[in-house]
Amino acid sequence: MNTQPVVSVRARVIAVHKTRWEIQADDGTTLEAIAGRDLEQDLPVVGDWVTATCHEVDTIARITTIEPRRSFLVRKRPGDVEHDAVVEQPIAANIDFALLTMADDDFNVRRLERYLTLAWDSGATPVIVLTKADLTSPEVLELMVSDAQSVSLGIQTITTSSVTGQGLAELREVLVPGSCAIVLGSSGVGKSSLLNALAGTDLQTVSHVRQFDGKGRHTTTSRRLVELPWGAYLVDTPGLRELQIWGDEQSLSHSFADVQAIAADCRFSDCTHNTEPGCAVQEAVSQGTLPAERLDSWRRLDRELAYLARKTDGAAARAERQRWKAIAKQQRAIKRDR
Ligand code: GDP
Numbered sequence: 001m002n003t004q005p006v007v008s009v010r011a012r013v014i015a016v017h018k019t020r021w022e023i024q025a026d027d028g029t030t031l032e033a034i035a036g037r038d039l040e041q042d043l044p045v046v047g048d049w050v051t052a053t054c055h056e057v058d059t060i061a062r063i064t065t066i067e068p069r070r071s072f073l074v075r076k077r078p079g080d081v082e083h084d085a086v087v088e089q090p091i092a093a094n095i096d097f098a099l100l101t102m103a104d105d106d107f108n109v110r111r112l113e114r115y116l117t118l119a120w121d122s123g124a125t126p127v128i129v130l131t132k133a134d135l136t137s138p139e140v141l142e143l144m145v146s147d148a149q150s151v152s153l154g155i156q157t158i159t160t161s162s163v164t165g166q167g168l169a170e171l172r173e174v175l176v177p178g179s180c181a182i183v184l185g186s187s188g189v190g191k192s193s194l195l196n197a198l199a200g201t202d203l204q205t206v207s208h209v210r211q212f213d214g215k216g217r218h219t220t221t222s223r224r225l226v227e228l229p230w231g232a233y234l235v236d237t238p239g240l241r242e243l244q245i246w247g248d249e250q251s252l253s254h255s256f257a258d259v260q261a262i263a264a265d266c267r268f269s270d271c272t273h274n275t276e277p278g279c280a281v282q283e284a285v286s287q288g289t290l291p292a293e294r295l296d297s298w299r300r301l302d303r304e305l306a307y308l309a310r311k312t313d314g315a316a317a318r319a320e321r322q323r324w325k326a327i328a329k330q331q332r333a334i335k336r337d338r
C-alpha cells in the first residue's frame with residue numbers, strides 16, 4: 001500500500017502529448033501528468049488550469065479537475081466530411097488573442113473570414129498578422145491590409161517580418177504580460193519563425209517535435225505553451241490546412257456585421273437575400289455599397305452553419321440560432337423606432 005501523502009496542486013497545462021500532459025504548478029515546478037478517469041469525456045488542452053494530485057514529487061501526477069475555461073478554441077476535425085461525422089477538435093483553452101497569420105503567397109480573404117469566425121467563436125480576440133513583409137512590396141502589402149480590414153471591421157492588422165523585425169514591437173504591445181496568444185495559419189506561413197523572433201531564441205529545438213509528412217514538409221506535432229521574455233505566453237499549433245468552421249450564428253454575425261446591419265432593412269425578417277422583394281442586401285450589392293463576394297461568403301458560411309447544426313448537437317445549435325434570430329429581430333425594431 002502506498003503510504004505517501006497525496007499532494008494536490010493547481011497547475012497550468014503547458015504541453016500536450018498523445019496521452020501525457022505537462023503541467024506547471026503555481027510555484028513553477030513542472031510535472032508530467034495523466035488524465036484522471038473522470039476526465040475521459042473532456043481531456044485537458046494547452047492553457048487549461050487544472051487541479052492535479054501526486055504522491056511524491058517525482059511520480060506522475062493525475063489531473064483530477066479542469067477549471068472553467070475563459071475561452072476555448074475548437075475546430076472541426078479535418079478530413080472527416082465523407083464519413084458524415086462532425087468531431088470537435090479542441091485546440092487550446094484560456095487564450096486571449098488569436099493571431100491569424102497570412103503571407104502574400106497564401107493570402108485569401110475568404111479563408112481569413114473563416115479564421116475570424118473561428119477566433120470570435122472561441123472567445124479570443126483576433127489580431128491579423130501579415131507575415132514575411134520583407135518579401136512583399138509596400139504596394140501589395142497595403143492592398144493586403146485594406147483587404148483584410150474590409151472583412152474584419154476594426155480588427156487590428158499588423159504586418160511583420162521575422163527577418164527584419166518589422167512589426168514585432170507592435171505585436172509585443174498587444175501581447176501584454178500574463179496574456180496568452182495562439183498563432184493560427186497555414187503550414188509555411190512563418191508561425192515558428194514569428195514565435196522564435198518574439199522569444200528571441202530558437203524554440204524549435206526545445207519545444208517542437210518535428211516530423212515529416214508524406215510530401216517532405218515538416219509538421220509541428222506537439223503543442224506547447226511558451227513563455228515570452230516579458231511574461232506573455234504563446235501556443236504553437238499545427239497548420240490549419242483544412243480549416244472548417246465550427247461556430248454558431250452569433251459569431252457569424254460578428255464577422256458579418258456589415259451584412260447584418262444592411263439586412264435589418266430587408267422587408268421580410270426571414271429574408272434569405274435571394275429574390276425577395278424589398279431586400280436591402282441585394283439592393284446594396286446592386287448599388288455597389290456591399291461587395292457581391294461578401295454576400296456569397298455570408299451565404300456559404302450560413303449554409304455551413306446550418307449543416308453543422310444538423311450534424312452536431314442539434315438542440316444546442318438550434319437554441320443558439322433562435323437566440324441569434326431574436327437579436328436580429330431586436331435590431332430591426334431599434335431601426336424602425338429611430
Ligand atoms: P510555419 O510552418 O508556419 O511554422 O513556417 P516557418 O516559420 O517554418 O517558415 C516557413 C519558411 O518561411 C521558412 O523557410 C522561413 O525561413 C521562412 N520565413 C518565415 N518568416 C519569414 C519572414 O518574415 N521573412 C522571410 N523572408 N522568410 C520567412
Ligand code: ZN
Pocket residue numbers: 263266267271272273274276278279280281282
Ligand atoms: Zn434581404
